[in-house]
Amino acid sequence: MVKIHFLVLVFILGPCVQGLKLLLVFPLPARSHYILGNELGKGLALQGHEVTMLSSFEEKNPPKGYEEILLHELTDRQRLFSGSGQPNMFQMENASPYFQAIFLTKIGDMFSDAFFNHSTVQTLLNSERKFDVVIVEQFWNDAMKYLAHKFDAHLVAFSTIGPNRWVNNLVGNPENPSYIPDLLLSFHSDMTFLERSYNLVFGLLNDLMLYHYFYPQQDAILHKYFPEAPELDEIQYNVSLVLTNGHESIHPAVPHVPNMIDIGGFHVNPPEKLPKDLKEFLDGATDGVIYFSLGSNLKPSQMPQEKKDILLKVLGARKERVLWKWDEDQLEGQPSNVKTSKWFPQQAILAHPNCKLFISHGGLLSLTETVYLGVPVLAFPIFGDQKLNAARIRDKKFGLALTFSQITEENLIEALDELLSNPSYRENARKCSDILHDRPMKPIQMADYWIRYVVKHKGAPHLRVAAIKLPLYKYYMLDLLAVGLICLGWVGLVIGYLTIKVVRLCCCKGRSKRDKKKND
Structure with a gap:
């Protein structure tokens, strides 16, 4: 009887704890980025999921349910930074944030092209494999979100550096430049007038570069390899969930839309025994x-x-x-x-x-x-x-x-x-x-919960704010601003015209009185 009850319990609860098939895309040949992706993948495997990791590095002791598809050749792309290997990064200290932004877009285009050109990636994309969720590291690689479309899977973006411009626009998360400094700047939240001015201008120029240069470039790279693919806009704004490597203990408090979840600290493990x-x-x-x-x-x-x-x-x-x-x-x-x-x-x-x-x-x-x-x-x-x-x-x-x-x-x-x-x-x-x-659950358990949640609720469209559907001119109400300025202009013209008429009328009356006095 006990065994029967146990089997019934397993049958009832089984669907609730059944693992998902997850594809993690962390191909950037930077070990710090891989560490985060690897810890996320291993943690989710330990939560019962079947995890496949696309990366440039290798885990020596993978847990059960954790598979790696290695892209070793992508690490060689670092040599393209300079003639003989990786550059001296100490020389980047005084680089302007504008240069860094342009540099990152170039690197993003280079690695995105190399990624899709990789034979292992092509083999995976042409396979019959199925995935429930594709988790893509958000780092100047928006074309890679195509993998979620290709496998008809829910798309999760992972930000290695907390909420920022690169992920905020994907889910309509507000980024007020009056107190949220751009990622590439070194300002405090309490900015001076000049710092707020610089932050605003830098942010606007970054948006122009993203929307009018980088996204079109990523779209071109995508269609270079997959001519039948939808437009990039259709793919990248279909994000069900954003997991960020952030937390208020480190980052200042900023707005989060419902489908943006902080899991910062998930990669820290109980201390190992020292040699x-x-x-x-x-x-x-x-x-x-x-x-x-x-x-x-x-x-x-x-x-x-x-x-x-x-x-x-x-x-x-x-x-x-x-x-x-x-x-x-x-x-x-x-x-x-x-x-x-x-x-x-x-x-x-x-x-x-x-x-x-x-x-x-x-x-x-x-x-x-x-x-x-x-x-x-x-x-x-x-x-x-x-x-x-x-x-x-x-x-x-x-x-x-x-x-x-x-x-x-x-x-x-x-x-x-x-x-x-x-x-x-x-x-x-x-x-x-x-x-x-001080959190209600471990961050990896939080990631597990929300990944299961978006699958359970078919992408959780109810968590997405309407801002992602608005073009920039509507989001920033530029059309209303334009109409307001036009109206103000017309009001100014009318007031100016009336003022001139009144002044002329007063002048005419004054002249008439003077003329009358002279005649008398």
């Missing part, structure tokens, strides 16, 4: 440890020699021990208190009680991890969203930021002393950590 040498290094650091990593895209060996010398001198003179992620076998002039490696278990190090400070480039993955684990941060932002993240670090008061090209011994020493001696930074980091942890 013996690292554990001894951290355990024996009676004065604490400074962890220094510039992420996966910046190569620390490419930094200017002058800045490297300053870092070596200042860090070498500290009483704290230093773990420095270095991309070469040797660090010339390495101080005795510094330990280097090409790779460190970052989350496990930040979780250690002796880790007192994280020196970072300000990338969002590292920023999320340091907030999650409650460690203050000193940021050296270089490019992309790192400068905006640095502004948020200062806003939340759990760290400081220095412009890398302007680092001196004096300001570096001052920043380190302030961060390591003033307990308010760690207190604020822990407050932000509490906010990040």
Whole structure:
């Protein structure tokens, strides 16, 4: 009887917990982006889904239900950045945001074309495989949303950097330039008049570039390989759900339409066991440890020699021990208190009680991890969203930021002393950590819930705001503004005409009176 009841329960509940077939598209050959896609894929596989990942990197220990389709050749596209390989990203620090925006559109077009030209992608698209949901990383690759159309699947966009212009327009999410700085700028939410002016103009120019250059280019790339495909507008605005790698503990509070869900922090896992040498290094650091990593895209060996010398001198003179992620076998002039490696278990190090400070480039993955684990941060932002993240670090008061090209011994020493001696930074980091942890469910479970939700409700069209159907002139009410200006113009003309008539009439009456007096 018990077995019968169990079988009946399984039969009833089975459809509720049945896994979906998910295709994740994260082909960008940038390891930080892959880390997020990989953690999302593995997490969803552990929730019972059948996950297929299209990417340029490989997971060594995939869980059950997790399959990777590798696009190794796309990593070679990085050589197109320059003649001999990946460029020195430190040289991007002073690049204008306009240049960065144009640079990203060019890279997006290049990778989108390379993606569709890839034989493995072509094989997949010509296969008979079926998927319930296609999750596409939203990063200058809008043509790739075609995969959802091709497989007749629900489309989910994933933003690696929280709400921003690139995803807001897909779901009609408002982005008020008076207090929401553009992703490529370094402004605080409380902007000055000039900053708001710059933010507004930069945003308008970005929109012009998106709608009149980038989207047409993506549409051309799509139809180059699939002439029968619908127009890009029809595909990319059919987004059922946006998952963003953001949270109010790190990002400022901004509007979210109903089908935009924050899952920031989902990639942070319980700290793994430290290797013996690292554990001894951290355990024996009676004065604490400074962890220094510039992420996966910046190569620390490419930094200017002058800045490297300053870092070596200042860090070498500290009483704290230093773990420095270095991309070469040797660090010339390495101080005795510094330990280097090409790779460190970052989350496990930040979780250690002796880790007192994280020196970072300000990338969002590292920023999320340091907030999650409650460690203050000193940021050296270089490019992309790192400068905006640095502004948020200062806003939340759990760290400081220095412009890398302007680092001196004096300001570096001052920043380190302030961060390591003033307990308010760690207190604020822990407050932000509490906010990040205080959620009704784990972020991966939230992603699982909403993905199942849009499938259950056939794309959940009831969550989509009407703004996505409006052309820009209607959304910004430019037609009403034009009519208002025309009306004001006519009113001004009428008032001007009447004023002139009244003045002339008064002048005529005055002249008549003077003439009458003369005659008398």
